[in-house]
Amino acid sequence: MKKTLYTQIEGGKGFWALLAGFGVVILAGLASMYYMEHNGHWVTGMNNSVVWGTPHVFAIFLIVAASGALNVASIGSVFGKKMYKPLAPLSGILAVALLVGGLAVLVLDLGRPDRLIVAMTNYNFKSIFAWNIILYTGFMAIVAIYLWMMLEKRFNKYSTSVGTFAFVWRLLLTTGTGSIFGFLVAREAYDAALMAPMFVVMSFSFGLAIFMLVLFASYRMTGRPLGDYVVRRLKNLLGVFVAGVLYFVLVYHLANLYATEHHGVESFILTSGGIYTMLFWVGQILLGSLVPLAILYNPATGNSRGWISIASVLVIFGGLSQLYVLLIGGQAYPMKTFPGYEVTSSFGDGMIASYSPTLPEVLLGISGFAIALVAVTIAVRHLRALPASLADGETDPHAA
């Protein structure tokens, strides 16, 4: 295998057009945020029963995907798989960018984003939230150092050890994100030991799907060769991860069905939950898992980049559906404050809570993706992060 040559992307019209496009989305997100903060959250779909709404779905998705996006680099440096090495810088950049996008959404949806400084100066070390802030900033710093080691020739020799550290840190980070739910003792939908490992596998799948789309798009737009070897390896990996998530989802629901006390919330999600049931079966299972698996493993579609891209988009859609069902469905289902009793009150006790997303919430969520993509675009313009060629001859150890 030849030595990889990394180059910056050109700063021409296409570059600026791309930035402008994402910029518009970000502006829409900021305008939404201003609208929600200025009026107060009564203009959103949230209420005192469903307190984390659509922005949280996007934010958690992006944060989970961020740690997964680093996976490609980890496979290269930690597990020594040569083919993945040239992809490592992009993988690191994307990881940091997605994290920034997700955190931005999270912060902009706070009741008092202006008090961020309070959050940064008053730590409650018992709170997993505070721990997560440390995990997130640490992640950014470590990946930044990792990128530096990779991109600066004289430091290359350290990149494996820093990469290993980054890998361990990313596992902690996803576990930390998953544990946000683990602390909610009274919410049945989140009461599962499986939550943390399930989040790790979800991160692999969502992160890789985004990585592949970014890789395809950037090589297409810059006219760089991208060989079938890389594409095939990545799509096979995506297939494995999607199947992995599906497996965890299956075990999670079987375990809940087995535990009598969780039958209520299970039948809510699986059969009677209206929009949540629909999103579960159609969004998460069918479109987000089974269809992508069929596309990826069917030889007729699995070799086409167009189809692989569609599969990746579906995986992202499925992931968002999954988090919507888990997060919002889990809140909509009433807490069992008085087991054995039928409960009614003026505050929604014993009732399925209503929540419908509003446009500003969705725009704010989507702008998280735009923030991440702008960051990636600017980074690959200014850093030599993309290999000039990923043609088969460059990457496939068996190619002549």
Next chain:
Amino acid sequence: MSEDTNLKRREFIGNGAKLAAGLTIAPGVVVYGLSEASVPDRPAEEPASSERRWGMLVDSNKCATGCDKCVTACGEENGWDDSEPNSSPEQKAQWIRKVELRHKGTGKSHSLPMMCQHCENPPCVDVCPTNASMKRADGIVLVDRHRCIGCRYCMMACPYKARSFIHETLTDQEPHMPRGKGTVESCTMCVHRVDEGREPACVEECPEQAILFGDLNDPDSAIAQALTRYDSTAVREDLGLNPGVRYRGI
């Protein structure tokens, strides 16, 4: 955290009015009507004492279905009764609510008020990233509204759905109870009254005397005596949070 802020925080509710007088809580958002504060009895230098643990015992046998005098009293006392004209019913704050129960097996029904249960091990305090959720030494759980960033994690964590998020700008607040858009609030056990040696508003207004308030740590108090004499239970006792509010008759 410095000793100085610690003290400030202990004083916060007791002396909240003085602290918050004319305070601008965000550009353009001013807490109105806070200047003529009354000074509480518990001297500001004197922190809430851990020798006490304030608690309540609610007798659901006495509590009448359909009566919501405690709810009205709390709303008026603390100013949340009619403060959010834009918010939907699901978005409006409710520090205390009446809950109607019907046993699925026997059909026996109960009526009782639900509010912050002032847990000894409060999940809301554990999860709060900024220490805005806090437990005073005397067991009262409060939100420091000057420190709350509105992340709503405490609302996710509370097993009793005791907390409300403020969805809009508030005007016309009660002098002793600073509140604000974008922050979370819940029953304060009428801390401003308790610090003056008075009972919480709901306790005072209940026509059936269904709520008993007092110091759980004082063996001679009426509440401590009642707790030794009668069976009582904590809601979701299984969670081990040891709430300061207990119930009889369920």
